[in-house]
Amino acid sequence: MAETPKDEEQQELLHGTSPPAEEHAPQERASYPPSLDALIGGEHAPPPRPPSLDTLMREERASIPSFPPPSNPVEAGAFGGFPSMDPGYGGHAPPGGSVHDAQLLQAAYAPLPMAPSRLERVLLAVRGYFLDLDPSFLAALAPLALLAILLFTRAPDTNYIFDEQEALLANPYVNATGDLRYVDAIRRDFWGLPPDRTVGSYRPLPNFVWRAMWSLSKSPFLHHFYNVLLHAVNGALLTCVAFQWTRRRGLAYLAGALFVSCAVLTEAVSGIVGIADVLGGLGALLALLALALPGWAMPFGVFLAVLFGLFSKESALVCVPLIPLAALATAPLTHPTRPARWVRAGLSFLGAGAAFVLYVELRRRWFPSLTPSELSEALPEGASLAQRAMRATLLWFHQAPLPKDPLNNPLAATDTAHRIAGALRVYWRGFVQVLFPHALSGDYSFPQEPAPDRLVFPGSVAGGLLAVLPPVAALVLWIRAMLRERAARKAVIEGLPAGAEVPVEGWGKWRLVRVTAGVTLVMIAVALGAIEAVLARSSGKGLFPSLPLVLRWLPFVAPLSLGVGLLVESTARRPSPDQGGVPRPLGYAGAATVAVGLVWIVVSFFPHSNIPVVLPTVRAERFWYFPVIGTSLVLAVLWSWFDQAVAGPFARGAGWPGWPFAPLSLRRGWVVPGLLALFLGLQCVQAYRHAMDYRSDLAFWDATRKAVPNSAKAHLNYSVMKGARSDLPARLESSKKALELAPKWPMAHVYTGDTLCRMGKAEEAWPYYKEGFELGPNEVNLIALALQCLHDQKQLAAHEEELREMAEKFPGTWIAYLGPDTLEGAEKNNGVDPKYRPRGYNEGPKE
Known part of the structure; x- marks a missing residue:
């Protein structure tokens, strides 16, 4: 007949949340590897380790008579003071005892495992920090x-x-x-x-x-x-x-x-x-x-x-x-x-x-x-109720409104269908980057992520599947979690002793107070809501006429929420599917967690996807901060499932270091921890490398242009950083690379001309300036930058005729105003009027 459990460890064994007692035998325990399940809280815990050898020995010694210690040092055993199995009493009865006593004594004083090394003690201490107590x-x-x-x-x-x-x-x-x-x-x-x-x-x-x-x-x-x-x-x-x-x-x-x-x-x-x-x-x-x-x-x-x-x-x-x-x-x-x-x-x-x-x-x-x-345009006659409601919302x-620049976001210059196809491609690439961050960048501007020329291609298909399949899988997992949770509750009830019934919670004082308060608050909220509806319908004012219509219902939400919450906490308790504080089975807790994570990934990325609205940026790694909350939950559960599938029963062992000397079958417990270490190692190395790109602005843009060589913005910003350090030849080279990638970009033309101008080649700079002015006649900062350099190089007057022609060609633009204004006030302002000059690099705000 099984003994009644005396402590939490034995109680866990009874409920099947730990390995059978035989698995706690010291000979087997010493050879278990510290598998991932032991590291990520398998179903054998808590406690994270089986009963220690000292505990087993004390319990065994308490059940046998005491004997005087051996006088022969040879009989003292390897650990001193304990009779060893071989030269000790053997099969003979000790003084005052029986042969059975000797056999018990031999079992109790079996040789202990070797003392753990310093590294093993460190590993056990680290493991204890994370697994001995619930995380706070x-x-x-x-x-x-x-x-x-x-x-x-x-x-x-x-x-x-x-x-x-x-x-x-x-x-x-x-x-x-x-x-x-x-x-x-x-x-x-x-x-x-x-x-x-x-x-x-x-x-x-x-x-x-x-x-x-x-x-x-x-x-x-x-x-x-x-x-x-x-x-x-x-x-x-x-x-x-x-x-x-x-x-x-x-x-x-x-x-x-x-x-x-x-x-x-x-x-x-x-x-x-x-x-x-x-x-x-x-x-x-x-x-x-x-x-x-x-x-x-x-x-x-x-x-x-x-x-x-x-x-x-x-x-x-x-x-x-x-x-x-x-x-x-x-x-x-x-x-x-x-x-x-x-x-x-x-x-x-x-x-x-x-x-x-x-x-x-x-x-x-x-x-x-x-x-x-x-949104200012009137809806067509006969618009449906849904259309009118959407317009009102x-x-x-x-x-x-957000700025729309085709250079920063090429999807802004295409039709809706192609924009969605390109957005799905960006979504897919970003998700792959979360798992395998092979290259990280602070910019993905044109033409690194161009608008697609067709709707169906591998990137759009993969992105579409990644948007549709996770919610479907989440629904399946949620249903599975509910079924297993209900099965667990049913098993708890069926596991009660014969004749026993599920305890029924009584109506104590505090439960009655909660119910009374909850009903009262709900009735108050409903009554106030009804009064508000009647008054609003009759007089149009309601109880809170100073509040906007949409806010008039908020005062009723508080008592309603409080009342319903009190009623929920007053319902009868149901049998818990959990056995105390033990780890929950992945079958329902893990499934529910993954379901939440999968939906979280898709929904939280949607506002950043360029599908509902066009964003200023086509792609940015910071957009994944919300979705990674979901991927972290999903990956944590998947790694645990993977470990249980690979390590099998060894995933439930408490484990000790020394796995290289264990049998091959026991080393399976290290397969998943090894793969996990590689995965985390890749993430850490890439995170550190990318963080080091933020050492300086020059290092940042240098790393960016190498990570995304097709980004014109990355090359142009790198050229600016080189120019700020007076390396004009390097600035000119990078500016021309940006111009090659984005020949219709006004800034690339003006910055290339500005580099030549500062190198004392104002005549060579003018064609670039002119092209930039014509491509961006309203780019006031670029125009002011170019005109100021021409003035400093004494070349402004030489191009007066062309500037005035452009002013006539683009009436009502900044070039039409600033060109003539600078020509007429160059001496007084020493170039461009100071209030129109662009803010200098690393300068504070302009007044």
Whole structure:
């Protein structure tokens, strides 16, 4: 008859969450390799290791009589003081004992395994840190912060690179130009510009952070370093999310490590401008963590987290559909005894939706923008209700128009069908880059990612499949997870002793209080909503006439959410499918996690895909910050599944180092850890290499032009960096390369001419200037740059006739104004009027 378990380890053995007791025999245990399942929290844990040999020996010695120690040193055994098997008592009875006692004594004092080496002790200590205790935020933050610092930290003498100059050096808000107050960030765009000069991107929270830190230091190293630490914070939060859902310690740490070390995120982490993506991701992860809160608190936690993400970056709007979907899939994991998946999904949607509505209304008031021309046109007569509703929604949501430059985004100059085909190709290439970051770049401008000339080609097909198949697979996995979860609950009930019944929760005082409060709040919300509807219909004012129509319902959402949440937490408890705190089976916890991750990848990339709207950029690696949250969850579970399939029963062993000396069959447990080490190693190496590209602006553009040799912008910016260091021959070579790649680009022509002009070859420069003026007659900065150099080289008057001809050819343009103005005021202004001259490299904002 089996003995009754006396502690947690034996209880786990009884419920089938650990290997059978025979697998704890010291002879077998000493030979197990530390397989990945042991590293990523297999079903044998907790505890992460089987009972120690000392524990087994103490229990065995407690059951046999004590004997005096042997007087013969030879009989003392190899470890001193313990009788050995061979020269000791053998099969003879010791003094005062029987032969059976001698046999027990021999079994109890069997030779111990060799003492672990220093390396083995280090490995066991590291393993213990990650697997002996459940991961907490601080426990995960320490190693992940160290990893992020090692991979993404720039050189201390780094300078401001690319967009960082516009975002910080030239940002009027950050530099407090014109007595701008700290709170004025809500009335400025991401670049510190007012609504009438904006280029889009309303993100006040990054500006708040920059302004606060700007007073401490203007060093670019500081402003990128706290971005690195914030990335580690996100990794720790993702670790907590993965552990909440799977109860697997190692798998949770692996998800955090995969996220932090993902090489494609280098641009978002090492680049200062990437703080918008990092803070937006922080809001999304906080919203996922909020799903584990009690039902009455969860919608408010989701509301605050999503609102934080939206004010960090507008693409956090993907949280509105994604957070409710995550709540629907993971409710049995975050609340195993009261899942109420549909109700919790509805509550999370109320929280996320309320945050989105409030964000849009506040943005419309703090940062108004002109209505786009395509939305100003009246709908045709007979438009359907759906068309009218869509137009009303777009008019309500519309924000400042984004710039469209075919050089930065060639998809902006093509029709919708070809734009979608090109966007799918970019999506596919970006996803491959997440898994295998063979080459990373800070720019993918024309013609590196050109508009496709046909609709169907391998890239568009692969991208289309990658957009369609993951949601379908997620649906299948979710259904599978639900079926296995219900089977697990049924097995718990069927496993009760004969005659036993499922305990029924009584109606205690606090349960009655929750039910009463919940019903009352729901009735108040419904009554107020009915009054609001009646008043709005009769008088058009309602209870809150000062609020916009869309905001008048928000005051009712709070009591409704609170009341429904209290009622959810008052429902009767159901049998939990989990056995205490043991790791959840991958069959349902892993399937639900992968389902969420697959949908997350597709939906979170959609706003950056150039499919719904044309973006200023055709492709950027920082766009993958949100989707990599999903890929990290998926990959962590897949690595665990892969290990169980390859390692088999050895994946459940506690494991000790020394695997090279184990039998070949036992070494299978090292196959997946080895492959995982290679995968993480590739990510870390590529992340570090790309982060080192941010040593300086020159190093950045040099690496970029080599990574994407077909980017005209990369070559031209490299030429500017060389010119800033007075290397004019190298600047001329790179400028001509950019001109070769983009012969219709005004900037390439003007910069090539400017190089020649500064080399004292103004006559050779004029044809390039002229072509640039004709291609871009409204490029005021380029025109001013060229005219100033011609003035400095005493060649402005020599081309007066041609300048005036161009002024007549392009009336109403900057060349028509600035050309004659400079010719007439050259002596007074010493060239171009100073207010029209472009901002110098590394200069602050213009007044």
